[in-house]
Amino acid sequence: MSIVPVPARRFNKARIWSVVAATAIAVVWGGASVADEESKIIKSHGYSFYGDLTYPADYPHFDYVNPEAPKGGEISISTLGTFDSMNPYSRKGRGGALSTMMYESLLGEGIGNEAAPADVYGEYYCLLCESIEYPESKDWVIFNMRPEARFSTGEPVTAHDIAFSHNLLLDEGLQSYAEAVRKRIPKVEVIDDYTIKFYFTEGISRRSLIDQVGFVPAWSKKWYEETGARLDESRLEASPGSGAYMIEDVDVNRRISYKRNPDYWGKDLPFNVGRGNFDRIRVEYFGDENSAFEAFKSGEYTYRNEGNSKQWATAYDFPKVQDGYVVKEEIADGSPPTPSGMIFNLGREVLQDKRVREAVALAFNFEWTNESLQYGLFKQRGSFSQGTPRMAIGLPEEDELAFLEGLGDVVAPEMLTQEVRMPHSSGAARLLDRRNARAASKLLDDAGWIVGDDGKRRNAAGEPLKLTFLLNSSGSATLSAVVENYMSNLTSFGVEAVLERVDASQYTARERDRDYDMIYDQYPAILGVGTGFNQYFGSEAASFSLFNPAGLASPMVDAIIEKALAAQSIEEEAAAVKALDRALRHEFIMIPVWYNDVHWTAYYDQYDHPEAQPAYALGYLDFWWYDEEKAQKLRAAGALR
Structure with a gap:
């Protein structure tokens, strides 16, 4: 605990x-x-x-x-x-x-x-x-x-x-x-x-x-x-x-x-x-x-x-x-599950290209992880409002659609015409899903990270595609195994994947300084509207907020937060929360992982x-x-x- x-x-x-x-x-x-x-x-x-x-x-x-x-x-x-x-x-x-x-x-x-x-x-x-x-x-x-x-x-x-x-x-x-x-x-x-x-x-x-x-x-x-x-x-x-x-x-x-x-x-x-x-x-x-x-x-x-x-x-x-x-x-x-996952540091130039984030996300195989490492005990999380009536589903409709349309050009057009982002699926039979590997390879090629004769991806300047994952060495052995296998898949994509295990004090210091490319962390579940959104998701504090490990700074998210805070009814609030959930999933700041809907407790009788x-x-x-x-x-x- x-x-x-x-x-x-x-x-x-x-x-x-x-x-x-x-x-x-x-x-x-x-x-x-x-x-x-x-x-x-x-x-x-x-x-x-x-x-x-x-x-x-x-x-x-x-x-x-x-x-x-x-x-x-x-x-x-x-x-x-x-x-x-x-x-x-x-x-x-x-x-x-x-x-x-x-x-x-x-x-x-x-x-x-x-x-x-x-x-x-x-x-x-x-x-x-x-x-x-x-x-x-x-x-x-x-x-x-x-x-x-x-x-x-x-x-x-x-x-x-x-x-x-x-x-x-x-x-x-x-x-x-x-x-x-x-x-x-x-x-x-x-x-x-x-x-x-x-x-x-x-x-x-x-x-x-x-x-x-x-x-x-x-x-x-x-x-x-x-x-x-x-x-x-x-x-x-x-x-x-x-x-x-x-x-x-x-x-x-x-x-x-x-x-x-x-x-x-x-x-x-x-x-x-x-x-x-x-x-x-x-x-x-x-x-x-x-x-x-x-x-x-x-x-x-x-x-x-x-x-x-x-x-x-x-x-x-x-x-x-x-x-x-x-x-x-x-x-x-x-309670709705905490939105935890493998979070991207958007302050790193290499991760500012969403194609790169989408590609490296495809290295995570939830189905294999759940069956092979977690005994099939978890469900896959996709939303910041998972399992609640305020979770964005499918295409935006009615109040949510009107809310988003009312924000004008700041909203990404595809958010109005495409279904909400859902986690990718993978085969549980083997760690590396070949279909996802092919999709990741195309994304990385399109982003300018080409595989060389040595199997490593480099950009036009010859720089290798390198990602460092920061992990607390005192944490769960299962989480460590999950990350190790994820990094193994990244390596097969041609990424130079480095897993840095550090002790708890170093981890805290580096987490605060945002000294990582990726980290296992969390955001709050979104159930209602609050000004705390600005510290978690807002642009103004993005460079230093301890509550925003991705460093998300999105004009679209800012506009949604501002309008959400003006909601004056339950119905308006519900539409705002759905819109925010949809937008955060669109921005793709983390690879969502798993959740559990029960507390596992053990205690002396x-x-x-x-x-x-x-x-x-x-x-x-x-x-x-x-x-x-x-x-x-x-x-x-x-x-x-």
Whole structure:
């Protein structure tokens, strides 16, 4: 399992199913909000763009949690690689696993950056705030904070801390984040100790504004001023947070443990009922996947998300599984799959020719890979909105077609007349699909990369066609095998294919500097519209955004994003998302690979989870719980120390 800290805020997925468009702001949706008839000010216990909230103001707890879940025990997990910092918000250093979990925000989210609530999309509920107020125009928002909120030091969390945190991210945070936010949020005003107001720029989309400021981590202004610490520095000392957990112990490159704050101010809030149930969360570090798996078998840690298909298919037959001490369970995953794949660095001149990208993509044989290396357990992914009603299909029609036609000449003509790009198919019988090899050869010939007498492709200047694939040496052995076989096929095409395996720290540094031709990475699933699109897909931040590993800079995509952000209805948003999915697939920034629609979990039989699992979060750190009676049986049997 790999845990990646989110630098600023989680770009929450937009809710697309079971969502009702608000036809008038003054309408009360299930008790979600009330509007003043004269001033059109909405006051609510939460926020969604269209004004609908599933949970009323007096909700006792989220529907999927066990409100009687016992508190106690430990859950221990693993991650691969190294870390040298407990400050994950800086480009410098490699942040420790879960090192954002101490920090809360005005609007709440799940432990480990999962969704909360986890049974709905695009709905956000107050945590550090009691209520929010905003006009129908969404020109500003006021957060009325909870006076009882406290940092782990006992100091109150005030509006001054929120304003400080917002400005700290702008002054010392990631460049792409700061540049995007400054344009949209020109002013923040502390009205009093527990009331803060954010103003939004006129004439821009109101998407992702209220939730943007609502998810700024709350940091202690007093701590930063007294210590002189900076957000952009690598350091092991972490600022105090207000969350349910706090750092207990840090052993660099070996383990991190977090303990539940016994004085946590928010433990009785409805938002937290049935959640944050473990006394301790421990993360063990390992240098490679094999040692991590062996450690799980021996009981060095107790919960594992399996990502290796070979291990899931063949390695979970060890005695503790056979004896029932370790549970092997598949749990449905309701979230659309993460768009991961082999990503092209479009900053490399050789890869700016789409014919080259299309040719080298044909070297990937999904069917053979799935059958020969992954035990037939995966499905082929093609879309950034895979499996959702907002996935582009066939030719653009109706609302999507009108959306694209309304953009004018910036849209590639073939996007209107040709079916959406789908992944190529290959034969599963052998690694090299000869039909695809012939097609790739023609594409490369047409692009000016001709095969010489030595079997190598060169351009008119005699330069070889060389591609370097960057791979994290501590990652999955199966992924390594997939890439090795892909590179083998590239070599047969006449490409000088170089696989560079580097350790975790080098990988992080080179990934940030975009020092690669190709890399295995990911983009977000596209479910709804948000201004985060500009950091992921927009031209303005393309040269430096950490969230855009391809460096995509497309006037067509920019135009789609701009128009998408102006969508004012569910129908307009759906058309915009389909158009964006279609455009990204047309630009062809990655070779899509595979996806899995279930979570592969394995854990020592001392944990329980709700029978009604929510669709959009697994929640093993968030709303699972520890069973002391089961744990005693494991210890008595010698299955755990």
